[in-house]
Amino acid sequence: xxxxxxxxxxxxxxxxxxxxxxxxxxxxxxxxxxxxxxxxxxxxxxxxxxxxxxxxxxxxxxxxxxxxxxxxxxxxxxxxxxxxxxxxxxxxxxxxxxxxxxxxxxxxxxxxxxxxxxxxxxxxxxxxxxxxxxxxxxxxxxxxxxxxxxxxxxxxxxxxxxxxxxxxxxxxxxxxxxxxxxxxxxxxxxxxxxxxxxxxxxxxxxxxxxxxxxxxxxxxxxxxxxxxxxxxxxxxxxxxxxxxxxxxxxxxxxxxxxxxxxxxxxxxxxxxxxxxxxxxxxxxxxxxxxxxxxxxxxxxxxxxxxxxxxxxxxxxxxxxx
Amino acid sequence: xxxxxxxxxxxxxxxxxxxxxxxxxxxxxxxxxxxxxxxxxxxxxxxxxxxxxxxxxxxxxxxxxxxxxxxxxxxxxxxxxxxxxxxxxxxxxxxxxxxxxxxxxxxxxxxxxxxxxxxxxxxxxxxxxxxxxxxxxxxxxxxxxxxxxxxxxxxxxxxxxxxxxxxxxxxxxxxxxxxxxxxxxxxxxxxxxxxxxxxxxxxxxxxxxxxxxxxxxxxxxxxxxxxxxxxxxxxxxxxxxxxxxxxxxxxxxxxxxxxxxxxxxxx
Numbered sequence: 001x002x003x004x005x006x007x008x009x010x011x012x013x014x015x016x017x018x019x020x021x022x023x024x025x026x027x028x029x030x031x032x033x034x035x036x037x038x039x040x041x042x043x044x045x046x047x048x049x050x051x052x053x054x055x056x057x058x059x060x061x062x063x064x065x066x067x068x069x070x071x072x073x074x075x076x077x078x079x080x081x082x083x084x085x086x087x088x089x090x091x092x093x094x095x096x097x098x099x100x101x102x103x104x105x106x107x108x109x110x111x112x113x114x115x116x117x118x119x120x121x122x123x124x125x126x127x128x129x130x131x132x133x134x135x136x137x138x139x140x141x142x143x144x145x146x147x148x149x150x151x152x153x154x155x156x157x158x159x160x161x162x163x164x165x166x167x168x169x170x171x172x173x174x175x176x177x178x179x180x181x182x183x184x185x186x187x188x189x190x191x192x193x194x195x196x197x198x199x200x201x202x203x204x205x206x207x208x209x210x211x212x213x214x215x216x217x218x219x220x221x222x223x224x225x226x227x228x229x230x231x232x233x234x235x236x237x238x239x240x241x242x243x244x245x246x247x248x249x250x251x252x253x254x255x256x257x258x259x260x261x262x263x264x265x266x267x268x269x270x271x272x273x274x275x276x277x278x279x280x281x282x283x284x285x286x287x288x289x290x291x292x293x294x295x296x297x298x299x300x301x302x303x304x305x306x307x308x309x310x311x312x313x314x315x316x317x318x319x320x321x
Numbered sequence: 322x323x324x325x326x327x328x329x330x331x332x333x334x335x336x337x338x339x340x341x342x343x344x345x346x347x348x349x350x351x352x353x354x355x356x357x358x359x360x361x362x363x364x365x366x367x368x369x370x371x372x373x374x375x376x377x378x379x380x381x382x383x384x385x386x387x388x389x390x391x392x393x394x395x396x397x398x399x400x401x402x403x404x405x406x407x408x409x410x411x412x413x414x415x416x417x418x419x420x421x422x423x424x425x426x427x428x429x430x431x432x433x434x435x436x437x438x439x440x441x442x443x444x445x446x447x448x449x450x451x452x453x454x455x456x457x458x459x460x461x462x463x464x465x466x467x468x469x470x471x472x473x474x475x476x477x478x479x480x481x482x483x484x485x486x487x488x489x490x491x492x493x494x495x496x497x498x499x500x501x502x503x504x505x506x507x508x509x510x511x512x513x514x515x516x517x518x519x520x521x522x523x524x525x526x527x528x529x530x531x532x533x534x535x536x537x538x539x540x541x542x543x544x545x546x547x548x549x550x551x552x553x554x555x556x557x558x559x560x561x562x563x564x565x566x567x568x569x570x571x572x573x574x575x576x577x578x579x580x581x582x583x584x585x586x587x588x
């Protein structure tokens with residue numbers, strides 16, 4: 001697996017403030033990497049340093065070993081969609097794309113292709129000032145895609161999209177990865193990205209909290225959870241549960257929670273004792289819960305040991321050991 | 322670089338800037354031509370008195386001497402301030418609407434971005450000059466014809482006047498980009514330019530005699546060659562010295578602007 005993007009010890013100081021501090025992570029080809037962190041955690045600054053828009057005060061950020069500014073016609077290699085405000089209001093959508101195409105030696109026929117790709121063909125001749133936020137996001141995506149780049153960097157692309165738009169965006173991003181492209185997509189909501197990303201890079205207060213695969217994160221989320229059972233025969237269930245070595249607690253008149261149980265174990269157990277069940281819910285913490293714990297509980301002065309690039313086992317704050 | 326200029330040309334004509342500026346410049350140039358004729362009509366030029374005296378060769382009341390005709394055609398020189406503003410707007414509009422983010426993604430080496438703007442502004446300045454000269458020729462020519470002169474006599478002076486005007490417009494548009502690269506705030510850059518030409522220059526000239534030839538406006542008069550043969554009399558440089566001075570000012574600001582921009586964080 002080759003790295004499309006390499007960030008090594010990256011740092012940015014605004015005066016006394018460390019907006020980004022000693023950040024190291026990689027983005028693999030053919031995979032979607034979610035770049036996650038709360039608002040103000042340094043995501044946008046990091047992406048802008050990658051793209052040469054913000055100067056770097058420490059470390060490096062490279063694409064296949066080369067800085068963005070050193071790439072020949074960078075938009076043909078790295079497509080970036082940053083905030084959705086940077087259009088001239090009187091310029092038509094297709095003219096905006098043509099200005100980029102002309103300067104980068106991209107055939108102008110590609111303009112119509114990308115407009116079609118993001119579903120803006122009907123408004124190609126409309127002035128961007130009249131665009132909705134969602135349409136601007138699509139035009140940003142079109143700008144990023146214009147040079148048919150092998151690397152895509154998307155900063156909060158789901159902002160302003162309606163549910164259909166988000167669904168479309170997910171499929172679009174998956175399609176890019178399937179075509180072998182590397183996608184780095186930032187978000188402050190893991191839930192928004194959960195179905196889209198392969199890898200996650202989580203930062204908080206400008207520092208790396210965790211780099212892992214989503215699968216590993218999901219597996220860890222499953223550990224230390226329980227099952228919520230609703231039954232009209234709660235007292236009988238309690239009796240049989242007391243005979244086996246599991247912890248449980250009653251949470252409602254007809255509901256109890258069994259710690260660490262799985263449906264595979266509990267289903268046959270309940271059948272064996274012929275207990276009527278109304279409801280059987282696997283109570284796992286959501287990835288979003290973990291994400292929030294990681295980013296809120298994270299103390300920047302004591303970074304967690306992270307084996308970057310590896311799906312190292314990690315200790316989650318608040319997780320039962 | 323040709324590709325960059327083509328892109329810049331598309332950027333420019335998809336904004337309101339060239340249309341609004343050219344429109345204002347046309348109106349103002351038209352007013353100057355009108356004022357010129359009103360002055361002549363009122364005998365301000367002294368020609369009518371010559372006729373009334375009843376002796377000597379009759380002088381027509383319309384511009385007919387070479388100096389008068391060139392003076393009339395040269396009315397559009399006053400539009401060079403619009404060429405300057407055109408240059409300022411060409412670069413500051415990117416910061417105002419934050420399109421500079423996309424521009425820097427396309428052209429990450431920022432001096433190239435400034436260079437593209439300089440070339441574009443020079444071309445746009447030439448176009449603006451041609452429009453204003455054409456308008457002056459048509460408006461002035463019609464007025465001269467109406468008073469009994471010939472359109473051709475005015476058009477005949479085109480070769481002497483137009484090159485200098487075009488040169489000055491191109492150089493001032495370039496100077497505008499230089500200023501705009503340093504002062505990227507659009508409103509501030511416009512105020513600085515207008516304040517310089519309307520106020521500061523006059524103050525400097527009033528205090529230090531003879532500084533006018535080093536001022537952009539003095540250099541513009543010299544470069545436009547409106548003082549052909551008289552340049553040294555009124556203490557100006559000759560046309561190529563004046564041109565180089567404007568160019569030097571423009572490139573000086575553009576160089577500092579590029580260096581500052583190269584370090585600037587685009588957030």
